[in-house]
Amino acid sequence: MIQIRSIFLKLFITYIVILIVSHFVFDLTYYLLFQNNLTGIHQHFDRNKLYTVVHSFALSSIISIAITGLFAYYLSKRIAAPLREMNRAALRIAKGQFDQRVSIKTHDELGQLGETFNYMAQELAGLDQLRKDFVANVSHDLRSPLTSIHGFVRAFLDDTIPSERKRHYLTIMKEQTERMMKLVGDLLDIARLEAGQLEIRPVIFNLSELVRQVVARTEPEFVKKQVHVELISEEIQDFRVFADPDRIDQVIVNLLQNALQFSSPDSFVEVTLKKDEQAVVSIRDHGPGIRQEDMEAIWERFYKADKSRTKKTGTGLGLSIVKHILDLHQSPILVKSEVGKGSIFTFTLPVRE
Numbered sequence: 044m045i046q047i048r049s050i051f052l053k054l055f056i057t058y059i060v061i062l063i064v065s066h067f068v069f070d071l072t073y074y075l076l077f078q079n080n081l082t083g084i085h086q087h088f089d090r091n092k093l094y095t096v097v098h099s100f101a102l103s104s105i106i107s108i109a110i111t112g113l114f115a116y117y118l119s120k121r122i123a124a125p126l127r128e129m130n131r132a133a134l135r136i137a138k139g140q141f142d143q144r145v146s147i148k149t150h151d152e153l154g155q156l157g158e159t160f161n162y163m164a165q166e167l168a169g170l171d172q173l174r175k176d177f178v179a180n181v182s183h184d185l186r187s188p189l190t191s192i193h194g195f196v197r198a199f200l201d202d203t204i205p206s207e208r209k210r211h212y213l214t215i216m217k218e219q220t221e222r223m224m225k226l227v228g229d230l231l232d233i234a235r236l237e238a239g240q241l242e243i244r245p246v247i248f249n250l251s252e253l254v255r256q257v258v259a260r261t262e263p264e265f266v267k268k269q270v271h272v273e274l275i276s277e278e279i280q281d282f283r284v285f286a287d288p289d290r291i292d293q294v295i296v297n298l299l300q301n302a303l304q305f306s307s308p309d310s311f312v313e314v315t316l317k318k319d320e321q322a323v324v325s326i327r328d329h330g331p332g333i334r335q336e337d338m339e340a341i342w343e344r345f346y347k348a349d350k351s352r353t354k355k356t357g358t359g360l361g362l363s364i365v366k367h368i369l370d371l372h373q374s375p376i377l378v379k380s381e382v383g384k385g386s387i388f389t390f391t392l393p394v395r396e
Contacts, residue, residue, distance in 0.1 A: 125153050129160050141168035184226050188219035229360035232293075236367040243287040243371045247395045250322050251281035253288060257295045258314055264300070269308040272299070277317040284322045284392040290368045291392070297361035298326045298388050305330030305386075321391040333380035341378070342366045 125145065132143040143164055147157040195212050198204050204212055235241040258274050265272045284291075295314075302312045306328050315325040333341060341362050369376050369390055380386035 122153070125149075125157060129157065132160070132164070136164055136167060139171075141171050181226075181230070185223060188223050191219050192216050226360075229364060232364050233360055233367070236364065236371075241371070243290055243368075245286050245372070246288065247283050247285050248288045249281050250284045250286075250291070250324075250392065251276065251278070251316060253292060254295060254314060254316050254324065257292060257299065261296065261299050261303075265303060265312065268303060268306070270303055270306045270310055270312060272312045272314065275313055275315045277315070282318045282322060283395050285395045286372055286374075286392050290371070294365050294368050294390070295324065295326070297365050301361050301388075302326055302328035302330070302386075318394060320394075322394050323389060323391050325387055325389040327385060327387040329385040332382040332384055333378070333386055334382055338378065338380070 125148075128145050132145050135143045141164060144161050145157045147154050147161070195204075195216050198212070199209070232241070255274065258272060262272060299312065299314070306312055307330065310329045312329075313325075313327040315323075315327070317323050343363060366376065372392065374390055374392055376388060376390040378386060378388050
């Protein structure tokens with residue numbers, strides 16, 4: 044069986060078949076309805092005149108089919124033109140040319156298909172730009188500590204570092220190594236979160252005790268930067284929540300580190316814990332704050348308000364991981380910020396007695 048792969052040919056053949064069938068039905072109907080009249084004509088006219096009438100009728104049908112066929116050809120070609128354009132654009136998009144768009148001239152199903160195609164191309168272009176930004180950001184964040192470590196290692200091998208300064212430079216190398224380890228860990232976490240491979244295991248646990256442990260664990264980092272961290276609890280007794288304790292621990296650590304990065308020496312970071320209908324955890328810093336136009340973007344991977352990346356303000360993955368983890372818990376996170384006065388990040392968890 045012959046398979047026709049061109050929609051243009053399918054439309055054209057369909058029109059022609061419909062035209063031929065309609066003429067056949069017309070001729071047959073005409074013959075059946077006027078059979079008696081044709082017999083009378085045959086009796087009154089000679090055979091030559093009858094053949095002339097039939098020949099004229101057949102010739103008229105052929106001319107009608109030919110003219111209608113040309114119109115069907117034009118119509119089929121016009122209908123198939125947007126599909127051919129989409130096919131060409133799709134092939135270019137497949138080769139990485141994501142700026143391709145198709146022109147939309149109708150509002151029918153083909154027009155809707157064209158709009159969907161353009162939307163798909165736009166989304167693919169956005170994903171491609173995200174991929175490029177991702178590679179550029181990862182390369183930058185890995186290259187900086189590697190370059191630093193490589194320079195110190197060469198200095199140690201060349202024995203150009205004084206003995207009294209070796210410990211200082213070894214400490215810097217250790218910090219750069221930890222920075223790379225955190226980046227790799229964050230990359231693995233964000234990859235697992237976005238791939239849906241990270242499952243939460245909610246249990247009932249003591250949130251008050253967890254917050255105290257996290258604050259105590261991160262306090263040396265605050266002391267090193269000369270930033271004061273304070274835990275404020277409005278509840279006399281500890282209370283429990285239903286969530287994944289390991290992931291909530293990760294959320295609080297990331298929020299505390301984010302607050303520390305943007306806090307100046309001798310400033311305060313406040314961790315507030317209270318129980319209402321739900322458990323409420325708030326982390327407030329007194330840093331530079333966030334501009335309103337940057338509010339939505341802070342949850343994106345590798346987003347940094349410092350576009351020049353001259354300030355070492357983390358990997359840009361912490362808040363993205365926080366948002367993903369809380370989304371898995373179906374818990375909202377709110378941020379209030381004012382430029383020059385700091386920011387407050389607040390999230391809630393369901394309370395369990």
